[in-house]
Amino acid sequence: MKNIGILFGGRSVEHEVSVITAMQIIENIDKTKFNPIPIYINKAGEWLISDSFLKFESFKNSKFDNPRKIILSPNYKDANLYLHPNNIKLFTKKDLDSIDVFFPALHGTNGEDGTIQGLLELIGIPYVGAGVLSSAVGMDKIIMKDIFKANGIPVVDYTYYYRNTWMLDKKVILEDIESKIKYPLFVKPANLGSSIGISKVKNKEELESALNLAFSYDRKAIIEKAVENPREINCAVMGYENEVEASLCEEPLGWKEILSFDDKYVKQNSKTSKDSNKNKNIPANISDELRIKIENYAKDAFRAIDCRGNARIDFLVSEEKVYVNEINTLPGSIAFYLWEGRGYSFKELISKMIDIAIKAQKDKENNIYTYDSNLFNRTQFGTKIKK
Ligand SMILES: Nc1ncnc2c1ncn2[C@@H]1O[C@H](COP(=O)(O)OP(=O)(O)O)[C@@H](O)[C@H]1O
Ligand SMILES: [Mg+2]
Known part of the structure; x- marks a missing residue:
């Protein structure tokens, strides 16, 4: 049984979206293999733990049982959770004393942008999703487009x-x-x-x-x-380095001018909407030729920023041309709905993302981080350092 520390919430305008993604992960994670431990980062940026974070109801009602503030240490291989401020290890039961894999389910600033990933790199414990570089690049729409352009990927x-x-x-x-x-x-x-x-x-x-x-x-x-009267087509890509696969494509429908916050998260889930099924087409109704083009650009975009895990690449398609609009390195709901048609259940998708995280960490551990230079005995260092 592996303890999966699910980080969610965060100091981001997408805080609530992240809570939903995390609740979906907790609901769907394979409980025979994984023990989900929710670590909630509130809007003030405090890290909290409570059993009530396992239930969406708690967030709906803003009622939490005994939330306790915790600290994660940047020390290498210390994946224990410590109670704040007295630094007592949180868990006493043997099988619950530390995290085996972190799963950042954070969207946007302070989470999908390389900041959390930096802390997790220091700890040296596998974590799900894109690393520091690809998270940061994927977050910055300017640098992202610079890199796509340099790799021959079409952008506006x-x-x-x-x-x-x-x-x-x-x-x-x-x-x-x-x-x-x-x-x-x-x-x-x-x-x-x-x-x-x-x-x-x-x-x-x-x-x-x-x-x-x-x-x-x-x-x-x-x-x-602006791309005039575009169709939006999204495609997810999952994998590590050159082993990547593309999901089904989706086409969000029924939006005007800008696919808004509500178009993305409210309308399609609205119980009152009679058209709830019509807010997107999966798979998108596009020619095979266009689909293949989109899948290939999606994989190119994923690799161009050295991404790993499971990202969603969004396209704007006009009559004449296909443009990559952006890459989301931690897409809402981890884009599970794009993978079902490719034969991965939500449960299998989560397991696969965790496997990729473990593989990437193992790969990283092949690096050497020391260099035996004997530098102190070979250099004079001017006169400033006394012998
Ligand atoms: N250059 C563009 N031409 C046409 N529509 C655009 C363009 N850029 C953004 N949009 C519209 O605005 C929405 C949000 O923009 P996007 O760059 O995807 O930002 P976000 O990261 O907030 O999703 C898009 O889904 C699309 O509907
Ligand atoms: Mg977008």
Whole structure:
């Protein structure tokens, strides 16, 4: 039995989405092999543990039994949970004394962006999903597009600015954008998700307020050419290095201009919506030719950022062209619905993601982290260090 520490919540606008993803993982994880231990990071960034975190009801009612603050140490191979502030090991039962694999079920900032991954790297215990580099690159819509472009993966035209430059002279920036990209265009915070802070813009006035909004969320904003009347097609990719496979494609339906937060999470699950089945097509109704193109670009995008685990790559498709819009290194609901049609149940998907995490950690342990240089005895180091 392996203890799986499921990290969720987090300091992110996608906090609630993460709670749902984590609850789905807890519900579907193979209980004959894994013991899920929910570690909830609240909006203030405190790490908490409580048995009540195993139930979605607790979050719905905001009622938690005895939540206790814990600490995770950055010490190598110390995957114990310590009670805060007295540093007592949390678990006393032998089979519950430490975490075997971490499963970050966090979306967006402070979780899907390499920060949590950095801590888990230091601990040296397997963790599910993308590593530090691919998480950080996948989170930053500017760097992500730079890398896709360098790898021949089609992206829309874009430019970007810093908040500090914007504050200094808005007029210059507005003119600069207009000289580079034609309306309609999209303005987005560089590091966010779930369509928050994103605007479609048709003129200069809208552009100014869109930039003010984007800069309220992030110090960088990306401005992109809008794809006119696009179809959105998403495809997940799972694996490690060159062993990757693509999922079915989905097409979200029934949205206008921007696939909004509600389109993504509310409408399709709404019990009152008569059209609840019509909010997406799985598989997407596209030609085999287009599907193969999308699957290949999805795999290319996954590999371009050295991703691992299970990511969802989102496309914008116009009459003429296919563009990669973004990669989500920890997609909502771990995109389980795209894998069922490929023969993986939700349970098998979770197990597979855990297997990849263990494999990647083993691979990393083949690296040498010391270098016997005898440096101290071979160097004079000037006169500053006394003998
Ligand atoms: N360049 C674009 N052209 C047309 N629609 C876009 C463009 N960029 C974003 N959108 C719309 O806005 C939505 C959210 O943008 P996206 O870049 O996916 O951000 P997020 O990370 O918040 O999901 C997309 O799903 C799409 O509907
Ligand atoms: Mg998106």
